[in-house]
Amino acid sequence: MLSAASHALPLEKIKLPPGFSISLYAENVENARQMALGNKGTVFVGSRRAGNVYALIDTNQDFKADKQIRIASDLFMPSGLAYHQGDLYVAEVDKIWHYRDIENSLPNIPAPELVYNKLPNDRHHGWKNIKFGPDGLLYVPVGAPCNVCDDPLPYSSIFKLDVTTKQATTVAQGVRNSVGFDFHPQTGELWFTDNGRDMMGDDLPDDELNRVTTQGQHFGFPYVHNADVKDPEFYDAAKAKLNTPPELNLGAHVAALGMEFYLGKQFPAQYQGSIFIAQHGSWNRSSKVGYRVMQVTLDGSKVKEYKPFATGWLQGEQSWGRPVAVLTLNDGSLLVSDDAANAVYRISYQAP
Known part of the structure; x- marks a missing residue:
C-alpha cells in the first residue's frame, strides 16, 4: 500500500522507451544514494546528508520492498556501499566499515569492523x-x-x-x-x-x-x-x-553520478552491455539540465550512441526528483535511487 507521500510522486511524468514501465520499489528511504545488491536479494542503500544506511527487503517477491531496516545512522555521509562475498562495506567520508555476513544476520545487525581510516x-x-x-x-x-x-x-x-x-x-x-x-x-x-x-x-x-x-x-x-x-x-x-x-x-553541469553496465536479460538485445548513467541535475546553470537516466551504447570500447532513457524528473525549470544511482536486480529490471524524493524506483520491460 502506498502512503500519501508516495502517491504524490508523479511517476506518470517519467518518459521511457516503448515497453518499459516505472514503479515505486521503496519509499521513505531518506536521501537514497548508492545501492548494493546482496546474495539473497536485499537492496542496501546509502545516504549522504541523512547519515543512514538501509536494507530494503522484498519478502513476498512482488518487486516492492515491504521491509526497511536501518543498519546504521549518524555516520559521516555514508553514500558509498559495496557488497562482497557476503559482507557489506560502507564508506564514510574518512572511513570504510565492514559488516560481516550481514544478510544472514538480519534483522540483527553485526557490529561494524573498521577496514580503513586513512582517508x-x-x-x-x-x-x-x-x-x-x-x-x-x-x-x-x-x-x-x-x-x-x-x-x-x-x-x-x-x-x-x-x-x-x-x-x-x-x-x-x-x-x-x-x-x-x-x-x-x-x-x-x-x-x-x-x-x-x-x-x-x-x-x-x-x-x-x-x-x-x-x-x-x-x-x-x-x-x-x-x-x-x-x-x-x-x-x-x-x-x-x-x-x-x-x-x-x-x-555541462548535468551532475553525472552512478553508472552501471547493463548485464541483465530482461531488457531487449540493444540494451545488453550498454551503460546507464544517472544524472543528478544542475544547480548552478541558468536553465536546468540533467535530472534523468541516460543510455550509452558501445561498440566494443567505443561509444556508439548517447541518448535519454528515462526523463521527466525535470518539468520546465522545476524538478521533483534527482536520480543518483542505478542497480540491476536479479530479474534484469533496473533500480534507480532518488535522494530528493527519498525513493527507489524500478524500471522493467515487457514486450509491447
Missing part, C-alpha cells in the same frame, strides 16, 4: 561511491576538496584497496569528483563518470565518461578539462599533456 575528512566532494573490481580489490575515489584546486594525492584520484593488507594503489588521477564507476564486462577496464568544475559558465566544461587503460593515468584536472578546455586558473601546458581525453562528453 581525508573534507566534506567538499568527500562522499564516495565504492565497488569491488574483478581483481577482488575495493575501488575508492577521493574527490577534490574544492571547486578547482591543485592539491596532492590522494585528492582528485581513484585508488584500489586490498582490504586484507590495507595496501592502496592509485588507479587514476586528475579526477575531480567521480561518484560512479563500473567495470567493462569483457575487458575488465574501469569506466567512470567525473563531474566537471563549476563557475565557467553554462556550457563549460562537460561532465565526462572516462576509461582507465593504464594504471595511474591522468585525466587532466585541474589543468585542462574534457579534451582541450584550458582551466582559467590552473592551466599548465606541460601538465595538460598528461590529460587522457574522455570517451564521451556528457554535458
Whole structure:
C-alpha cells in the first residue's frame, strides 16, 4: 500500500522507451544514494546528508520492498556501499566499515569492523561511491576538496584497496569528483563518470565518461578539462599533456553520478552491455539540465550512441526528483535511487 507521500510522486511524468514501465520499489528511504545488491536479494542503500544506511527487503517477491531496516545512522555521509562475498562495506567520508555476513544476520545487525581510516575528512566532494573490481580489490575515489584546486594525492584520484593488507594503489588521477564507476564486462577496464568544475559558465566544461587503460593515468584536472578546455586558473601546458581525453562528453553541469553496465536479460538485445548513467541535475546553470537516466551504447570500447532513457524528473525549470544511482536486480529490471524524493524506483520491460 502506498502512503500519501508516495502517491504524490508523479511517476506518470517519467518518459521511457516503448515497453518499459516505472514503479515505486521503496519509499521513505531518506536521501537514497548508492545501492548494493546482496546474495539473497536485499537492496542496501546509502545516504549522504541523512547519515543512514538501509536494507530494503522484498519478502513476498512482488518487486516492492515491504521491509526497511536501518543498519546504521549518524555516520559521516555514508553514500558509498559495496557488497562482497557476503559482507557489506560502507564508506564514510574518512572511513570504510565492514559488516560481516550481514544478510544472514538480519534483522540483527553485526557490529561494524573498521577496514580503513586513512582517508581525508573534507566534506567538499568527500562522499564516495565504492565497488569491488574483478581483481577482488575495493575501488575508492577521493574527490577534490574544492571547486578547482591543485592539491596532492590522494585528492582528485581513484585508488584500489586490498582490504586484507590495507595496501592502496592509485588507479587514476586528475579526477575531480567521480561518484560512479563500473567495470567493462569483457575487458575488465574501469569506466567512470567525473563531474566537471563549476563557475565557467553554462556550457563549460562537460561532465565526462572516462576509461582507465593504464594504471595511474591522468585525466587532466585541474589543468585542462574534457579534451582541450584550458582551466582559467590552473592551466599548465606541460601538465595538460598528461590529460587522457574522455570517451564521451556528457554535458555541462548535468551532475553525472552512478553508472552501471547493463548485464541483465530482461531488457531487449540493444540494451545488453550498454551503460546507464544517472544524472543528478544542475544547480548552478541558468536553465536546468540533467535530472534523468541516460543510455550509452558501445561498440566494443567505443561509444556508439548517447541518448535519454528515462526523463521527466525535470518539468520546465522545476524538478521533483534527482536520480543518483542505478542497480540491476536479479530479474534484469533496473533500480534507480532518488535522494530528493527519498525513493527507489524500478524500471522493467515487457514486450509491447
